Amino acid sequence: MKLVKKIRNLSIVSLSILFLVVSSVLSACGNSTGSSGSKGTIVVTTYGGTYDKVFKQYVVDPFVKKNPGVNVKLAPYTTVAKLANGGGKNIDIVSLDDFDIIDIGNKGLLDKMDAKQFSNWNDLYDQTYLKNKEGNTVGLAVEFGAWGIAYNHEKMNKPTSWNVFWDKEFKGKAAMMNQFIPDIIMTQKLTGATDSNMKPVWDAFKKVRPNISQYYSSFSAPEAMFDSGSIEVASWFDGRAIAMKKQGKPISFTVPKEGGVLIRGGEGILKSSKNKKMARKFIDFRLDPKVQANFAKHLYYGPTNKAAKLDNSLVNEGITYGQEAIDRLTVPDWNKILPERKDWFNQWTEVTSK
Amino acid sequence: MIKNKKYYTIAGWLAALYFILLFLVPLLRMFTLSFFSEGKISFEYYTTIFTSPVYLRVLYRTLYVSFLVTGIGLVIGYAISYFISQKSEKQQKKWLILVLSPMFMSLTIRLFGWMMLLGQEGLINRVFSWLSPGKDGIPLLFSYTAVAIGIVHYCLPFIILNIYASLKRVDNALIEASLMLGESKVKTFWKVIFPLSLPGIFAAASISFALSASTFLVPLMLGGPNNLFVSNLAYNAIVNMGDYPQGAALSIVLLFIVVIVLSIISFFERRSRIA
Numbered sequence: 208m209k210l211v212k213k214i215r216n217l218s219i220v221s222l223s224i225l226f227l228v229v230s231s232v233l234s235a236c237g238n239s240t241g242s243s244g245s246k247g248t249i250v251v252t253t254y255g256g257t258y259d260k261v262f263k264q265y266v267v268d269p270f271v272k273k274n275p276g277v278n279v280k281l282a283p284y285t286t287v288a289k290l291a292n293g294g295g296k297n298i299d300i301v302s303l304d305d306f307d308i309i310d311i312g313n314k315g316l317l318d319k320m321d322a323k324q325f326s327n328w329n330d331l332y333d334q335t336y337l338k339n340k341e342g343n344t345v346g347l348a349v350e351f352g353a354w355g356i357a358y359n360h361e362k363m364n365k366p367t368s369w370n371v372f373w374d375k376e377f378k379g380k381a382a383m384m385n386q387f388i389p390d391i392i393m394t395q396k397l398t399g400a401t402d403s404n405m406k407p408v409w410d411a412f413k414k415v416r417p418n419i420s421q422y423y424s425s426f427s428a429p430e431a432m433f434d435s436g437s438i439e440v441a442s443w444f445d446g447r448a449i450a451m452k453k454q455g456k457p458i459s460f461t462v463p464k465e466g467g468v469l470i471r472g473g474e475g476i477l478k479s480s481k482n483k484k485m486a487r488k489f490i491d492f493r494l495d496p497k498v499q500a501n502f503a504k505h506l507y508y509g510p511t512n513k514a515a516k517l518d519n520s521l522v523n524e525g526i527t528y529g530q531e532a533i534d535r536l537t538v539p540d541w542n543k544i545l546p547e548r549k550d551w552f553n554q555w556t557e558v559t560s561k
Numbered sequence: 562m563i564k565n566k567k568y569y570t571i572a573g574w575l576a577a578l579y580f581i582l583l584f585l586v587p588l589l590r591m592f593t594l595s596f597f598s599e600g601k602i603s604f605e606y607y608t609t610i611f612t613s614p615v616y617l618r619v620l621y622r623t624l625y626v627s628f629l630v631t632g633i634g635l636v637i638g639y640a641i642s643y644f645i646s647q648k649s650e651k652q653q654k655k656w657l658i659l660v661l662s663p664m665f666m667s668l669t670i671r672l673f674g675w676m677m678l679l680g681q682e683g684l685i686n687r688v689f690s691w692l693s694p695g696k697d698g699i700p701l702l703f704s705y706t707a708v709a710i711g712i713v714h715y716c717l718p719f720i721i722l723n724i725y726a727s728l729k730r731v732d733n734a735l736i737e738a739s740l741m742l743g744e745s746k747v748k749t750f751w752k753v754i755f756p757l758s759l760p761g762i763f764a765a766a767s768i769s770f771a772l773s774a775s776t777f778l779v780p781l782m783l784g785g786p787n788n789l790f791v792s793n794l795a796y797n798a799i800v801n802m803g804d805y806p807q808g809a810a811l812s813i814v815l816l817f818i819v820v821i822v823l824s825i826i827s828f829f830e831r832r833s834r835i836a
Contacts, residue, residue, distance in 0.1 A: 386801045420703045435680025549802045561787045
């Protein structure tokens with residue numbers, strides 16, 4: 208009897224395993240027929256919210272209209288951690304910050320790019336090409352921004368230096384970003400620290416503690432914090448701050464005397480993509496001067512194509528536009544910083560939490 | 562009957578397989594990941610956690626706040642559950658739906674609501690400045706207070722459901738007997754109702770503690786730089802630094818501690834049942 212029971216149990220287990228195997232094989236077949244059937248579809252990750260609206264209206268829809276039979280699908284923002292663990296299987300183009308593009312480029316996940324593939328290539332600013340440590344271009348910046356100081360102009364005067372964050376007057380009224388290299392770089396400039404001697408930076412972050420109400424984790428977070436009056440000053444980037452000002456909020460943006468950091472939103476093509484040609488065409492379209500100008504008009508991001516022309520009224524809003532404005536901002540040497548990043552962030556965590 | 566039993570066995574095995582494949586296997590992978598550094602077995606990541614003052618502080622903070630919040634949640638939750646259990650059947654349903662209704666909405670959105678309430682120009686501070694004009698508002702947001710409020714809010718429905726279920730199971734005849742035999746209402750509560758509802762309290766405490774200790778969103782949104790939890794450090798390690806093994810080690814340590822606390826709670830539960 209016992210044996211019979213055992214055999215029965217075994218057969219149930221093997222049956223269920225068989226069931227699982229069969230169903231996984233079936234679903235795999237389904238996948239392969241799916242991808243060959245939907246040829247001409249490219250999948251692009253994006254940031255969500257207002258960005259997606261503008262992206263769809265001024266990039267995706269006109270692109271699809273120009274290229275009949277091609278389908279463009281937007282996918283949710285996908286992090287480096289996910290991509291590095293096989294999370295990019297169905298994705299063709301990734302949208303990420305410059306340092307993330309360079310990071311996965313160094314991990315060998317991105318396809319190399321060159322002048323032959325893009326008609327707009329030679330019109331781009333030098334800062335547009337995102338290069339890995341071998342010097343190959345693995346991604347292109349599609350928008351520029353400035354990392355500077357956003358402040359409530361009803362509550363305070365225009366800050367002239369990054370040391371405003373250390374001003375006792377702003378106890379609990381300031382915010383910086385959580386584990387963010389541009390903040391560390393600006394503190395480095397302020398304190399005169401060097402890459403080999405970062406102690407002044409960590410001392411400064413220790414001192415700034417009482418002033419920082421939160422180290423925020425997403426680019427959009429300061430908006431709610433300014434709105435609720437929880438903060439009066441934050442390290443932030445120009446695009447969102449200008450958007451808030453345009454909505455009639457008392458928020459202004461400035462790049463103080465020590466300068467700011469060039470923020471670059473980039474796009475890269477995954478090596479695993481089966482539609483590389485179409486993906487290149489899409490990014491090329493994204494870099495078109497007119498498309499770039501539309502992005503500047505609706506999201507206040509600076510164009511990365513020199514040929515993109517903006518109205519004076521728009522330039523006066525403070526968009527990162529033109530060679531001079533771009534050259535004024537620091538471009539971090541990411542290939543040098545990325546290997547140090549873990550150590551920096553550990554130190555940062557140590558000094559910022561009490 | 563026998564035929565039915567067979568189907569149940571198959572269903573049971575499938576469920577077990579689902580659990581093993583999709584829960585235990587990834588967990589084991591996390592576990593092994595945390596012991597390998599550059600291809601070699603190493604305790605490096607655990608040494609880091611237990612020697613670094615930051616990690617220890619955050620670990621202590623996570624547990625301390627979870628205990629505190631569980632205590633607060635139990636008191637509030639018990640009061641509400643008792644209140645509901647005293648209503649008529651129809652009223653009870655209405656109250657339960659009210660209690661559960663926040664769970665129909667994403668936690669992110671609910672926490673945004675708290676941000677607006679607790680902010681410098683939020684409702685609470687406005688009432689405060691209206692009552693005592695000229696004084697600065699109280700900084701509520703981005704503090705322990707805000708985190709505690711957020712977690713209590715998050716755990717409360719789970720606590721209430723558990724305690725309510727055990728209060729419903731208390732036999733009315735026992736309460737009547739106690740009252741008829743001359744015990745006061747207060748004594749009847751402490752000597753009859755409360756002991757009989759203990760299983761619900763223990764279950765509620767377990768769930769609340771596990772949820773609090775592993776919460777990620779609440780400290781992230783309502784806490785300041787000094788209110789982060791272990792889960793936030795694990796997130797930073799994985800997403801900002803790409804340091805998987807460290808993130809895995811942090812998660813395993815947290816899991817281990819939660820399991821210990823839960824076993825202690827269940828030990829007390831068993832003892833209370835025997836007594």
